[in-house]
Amino acid sequence: MGLRKSHTKQSQAQAIKKIIKKCSSFGKNNEDSGLPNDVPRGHFVVYVGERRSRYIVPISCLDHPTFQDLLHRSEEEFGFSHDMGIILPCQEVDFLSFFSMIA
Template sequence: MAYTILYDVFDEIVEIAMGNQLHVPKGHIAVYVGETKKTRFVVPISYLNHPCFLDLLGQAEEEFGFNHPLGGLTIPCDKDAFIDLTSRLHCC
């Protein structure tokens, strides 16, 4: 019992320390973007159907196949270009 409580407290501390980085809300997906240093973004799954995002997914498939060791989808795209794209998709 005490072990479970300590584990829950530890888990909560880790989540706070990491800025809740591991949480992906329902209806979203984690993606890692960047050419050398990867940045994690959480985007709505509705973006996956947009033609511009589908182009990025095609590039990811060509470069990485189905091997995404970071725990989320890895997209070979410049971080600033990805932010620009998602900003435009958010407006739609």
């Protein structure tokens, strides 16, 4: 899988919206589509750390500058052109610390 680097904020925003739309499927019948059934509306999935631990976070996190920095680093390192969801390039303990500060 190759990396796709975006040079505009608009393409990053479009990729994030697509991932969020795909991952925010709570209550829908997605057995055949392979989409998650446990993600409530207004939330999305991120994968964090070496073991790719899965977290469901509120969309409101997207406004936080630190989270935006993580998304930018994620785009540079992993790209957004994969089906897994958003992979954040940080240690799990750092993510939990950050999330506890903003929640």
